[in-house]
Amino acid sequence: MNDELKAGGFQLIIHHSSLITHPMSDWVKRFLPFASLVALCVVIAAVEPKFLSAGNLAGVARQTAVITIIAMGMTVVMVSGGIDLSVGSEMALAGVAGALLMAAGTSPFVGVLGALAAGAACGLANGVAIAALRIPPFIVTLGAMGIYRGIALLITDGKAVVGLPQGFGWLAEGEVLGFVPVPLLFVVAVALLTHFLLSGTRAGRYCYAVGSNVEAARYAGVRVSRYQIMFYVFLGALAGLAGAVESARLVTGQPTAGEGYELRVIAAVVIGGGSLSGGQGSVLGTVIGSLLMGVLSNGANLRGISSFTQQIVIGAVIVLAVTFDEFQRRRLETAG
Amino acid sequence: MPSNAPALEMRGITKSFAGNSVLAGVRLRAAAGEVHALVGENGAGKSTLMKILAGVHRPDGGEILIEGRPVHFSKPADALAHGVAMIYQELSLAPHLTVAENVFLGREPLRFKPLGVVDQRGMNERAGRLLKEYGFTVDPRAVVGRLSAADRQLVEIARATAEARRVVVMDEPTSSLTAHEAEELFRLIRDLKRRGLAVIYISHRLEELGEIADRLTVLRDGREVYEGAWGELTQEQIIRHMAGRELKEIFPPREAKRGEVLLRVENLSRAGKFEDVTFEARAGEVVGFAGLAGAGRTELVESVFGAQPFDSGEVYLDGSKFNLPSPARAVGLGLGLLTEDRKRTGLCLNQTLASNLTLANVGALVKGLLLSRGRERRAAREYVERLHVRPPDPDKTAGRLSGGNQQKVLLGRWLFAGSRVFLLDEPTRGVDVAARAEIYRAVNKLAEGGAAVVMVSSDLPELLGMADRILVMRRGRLVAELDAGRTTQEEVLTYAALEEEVENTNDE
Numbered sequence: 001m002n003d004e005l006k007a008g009g010f011q012l013i014i015h016h017s018s019l020i021t022h023p024m025s026d027w028v029k030r031f032l033p034f035a036s037l038v039a040l041c042v043v044i045a046a047v048e049p050k051f052l053s054a055g056n057l058a059g060v061a062r063q064t065a066v067i068t069i070i071a072m073g074m075t076v077v078m079v080s081g082g083i084d085l086s087v088g089s090e091m092a093l094a095g096v097a098g099a100l101l102m103a104a105g106t107s108p109f110v111g112v113l114g115a116l117a118a119g120a121a122c123g124l125a126n127g128v129a130i131a132a133l134r135i136p137p138f139i140v141t142l143g144a145m146g147i148y149r150g151i152a153l154l155i156t157d158g159k160a161v162v163g164l165p166q167g168f169g170w171l172a173e174g175e176v177l178g179f180v181p182v183p184l185l186f187v188v189a190v191a192l193l194t195h196f197l198l199s200g201t202r203a204g205r206y207c208y209a210v211g212s213n214v215e216a217a218r219y220a221g222v223r224v225s226r227y228q229i230m231f232y233v234f235l236g237a238l239a240g241l242a243g244a245v246e247s248a249r250l251v252t253g254q255p256t257a258g259e260g261y262e263l264r265v266i267a268a269v270v271i272g273g274g275s276l277s278g279g280q281g282s283v284l285g286t287v288i289g290s291l292l293m294g295v296l297s298n299g300a301n302l303r304g305i306s307s308f309t310q311q312i313v314i315g316a317v318i319v320l321a322v323t324f325d326e327f328q329r330r331r332l333e334t335a336g
Numbered sequence: 337m338p339s340n341a342p343a344l345e346m347r348g349i350t351k352s353f354a355g356n357s358v359l360a361g362v363r364l365r366a367a368a369g370e371v372h373a374l375v376g377e378n379g380a381g382k383s384t385l386m387k388i389l390a391g392v393h394r395p396d397g398g399e400i401l402i403e404g405r406p407v408h409f410s411k412p413a414d415a416l417a418h419g420v421a422m423i424y425q426e427l428s429l430a431p432h433l434t435v436a437e438n439v440f441l442g443r444e445p446l447r448f449k450p451l452g453v454v455d456q457r458g459m460n461e462r463a464g465r466l467l468k469e470y471g472f473t474v475d476p477r478a479v480v481g482r483l484s485a486a487d488r489q490l491v492e493i494a495r496a497t498a499e500a501r502r503v504v505v506m507d508e509p510t511s512s513l514t515a516h517e518a519e520e521l522f523r524l525i526r527d528l529k530r531r532g533l534a535v536i537y538i539s540h541r542l543e544e545l546g547e548i549a550d551r552l553t554v555l556r557d558g559r560e561v562y563e564g565a566w567g568e569l570t571q572e573q574i575i576r577h578m579a580g581r582e583l584k585e586i587f588p589p590r591e592a593k594r595g596e597v598l599l600r601v602e603n604l605s606r607a608g609k610f611e612d613v614t615f616e617a618r619a620g621e622v623v624g625f626a627g628l629a630g631a632g633r634t635e636l637v638e639s640v641f642g643a644q645p646f647d648s649g650e651v652y653l654d655g656s657k658f659n660l661p662s663p664a665r666a667v668g669l670g671l672g673l674l675t676e677d678r679k680r681t682g683l684c685l686n687q688t689l690a691s692n693l694t695l696a697n698v699g700a701l702v703k704g705l706l707l708s709r710g711r712e713r714r715a716a717r718e719y720v721e722r723l724h725v726r727p728p729d730p731d732k733t734a735g736r737l738s739g740g741n742q743q744k745v746l747l748g749r750w751l752f753a754g755s756r757v758f759l760l761d762e763p764t765r766g767v768d769v770a771a772r773a774e775i776y777r778a779v780n781k782l783a784e785g786g787a788a789v790v791m792v793s794s795d796l797p798e799l800l801g802m803a804d805r806i807l808v809m810r811r812g813r814l815v816a817e818l819d820a821g822r823t824t825q826e827e828v829l830t831y832a833a834l835e836e837e838v839e840n841t842n843d844e
Contacts, residue, residue, distance in 0.1 A: 202698045212684035219681045220695040221667030
């Protein structure tokens, strides 16, 4: 935002440079996470051929599905300038709610709908507190993280909900066409839906605008609160869906499920180019961010590297990704 | 030899960013005890030159001499160590700290030196003395975030001048000050002069420079195009040097027919901001609002737009009452507000030009359920062309446009939204002469097209040149309605400042 480059004599040059430097850095920014993912896959495949087996890849898809589904919603919330630390708890509460419904005799379909509704309700409560009461999202959802977890533990007395219907496990373990894992289908569907929402609708446009400058959006006539609430509800519903998938994977409704997931979800968004200060982020980036972490831990597992070491590596990747982003941004600013 | 060398000399300074030459061999000399005015349009390179002097940027070529000795600044601390201090246009204070803590930030007086315990009382006393010496009535214990913009600017000035020993740079220091405070500042500047400092003073306000400047350097397109004693050139000549064009081209004539009343404001009041304001704006009319800073003009238009509440009174649009104000409703009814602070309440800086331009009317881009990229690009191109936005690239990030072009994008936003009543709050603040002329032309076209325009401005020549009627506000009240064709700057100022000391209002 350097205001030097604007005198008449420079106009031509600026225009010229905008064709080169700006899309170029955008391109690097988009390409780098993807390139890292490909490079990582190549390296792992070279030292561990088993990595490329259909069974292993399906395993990676299953393991990353829950995180990726929530991360789609988190992308929307973070692009709008918010954050939600309660997603792990929302997921547990929604998973337990769905499981209780099914244990009481409803069909898996109703169970999943119940989980979605419970998640959406959690998101609604977060959104209303943030948008209508104007409490910072970090604080609201930090509190909500404890509240939802507490409710999940209370209604189950801290015990897993058992006695889920036979067909429910298909949600996590099933395959379509003999090799495509069902959770992967959910991921693809949710990713397409979210991409459509963010880049193809008015709500998506407002999402970026609100995240970029909430006051500017308000002065442009955007009903900011309404949209903010909607984004948290969307995230909550996806956390609910993830809760159902997780329950299916565990074959029980676990009130302790999803602990620490919020950090992995936020990490996926951030590695994928999302910004904690809003206005930036994309579905493709987040998917890559989530896969990057999944592939990294899968490769480490195949090599027999301990999960302790994995944590260190993933932590370093997050810091590196953000550092790169930050440098990129600063370079653009001084060049601007 | 160093005794007759200027306090500061910058020679042949060049600087490029990403291959774009911003400074092409600039020379700037300022002697001790002199106020040196630095003027130029936005983008002429003033800020870059000053950032190089402050050690924020490194020059690609050229040299900086302090009292004849070459120096190299690679960080702001180097510049400070040589006695060069800078007052930034954009405030750089820590809002949660007190005035005294800000003034002494980075060089707090300590009590138990090894422990780094700050001598809070001593610091407050010293800051208090300093402020008093400057004639600023700011409490050193006050938290900066709670101060008015003007008081914050005073704190900034106190901090920088307390550090300066040789050169102090002021970049538009009066933009948030009242006439009275500006006068205090000028007194301080004269005092700095007497103490033998060189003051480099950047401003767009030529009248104001006339009060204090001794010499003048004009920058255009990254070079100095004039250097000489203040007073050798008339204002028109200075502007011609800055812009490379004539002043009379700036306010184009307008031929608009007045139609029915589009906006009527009746007895609008908001405690402590404005009281009992009644006015109307007709189709085809430009209504100007004059007043000193703090007269309540910004608050008034924000309340009319629904962005801020009001306590009593009514707003009518097209004759029907506009009851539950919110910007969303206002926009829906055809009202548009170009806000005073485009970075805070105008632009989404990290979004594209196209996205910013269409933000108030995204609905027009939606086809079925989907946002149409084609429509977005067509809309962006149309308004980019109409308003001559440069560069004409819809995908350009808004934050990377110049101030004038950002303002054109925001004006384009309301054009695209199909607004019929335009509230323009300081539409040309920080905008260079060329972009101004384009904004004026656009405003004329709006009026000719049957829109009502309400224009708040602190730039009197602009109000006289653009408005049909000028309403003057003083301390929240409307005090005069003047025919812009017959009134003069002196008359407007007299009404605006009646209760203030008239001598401070710079009646030129």
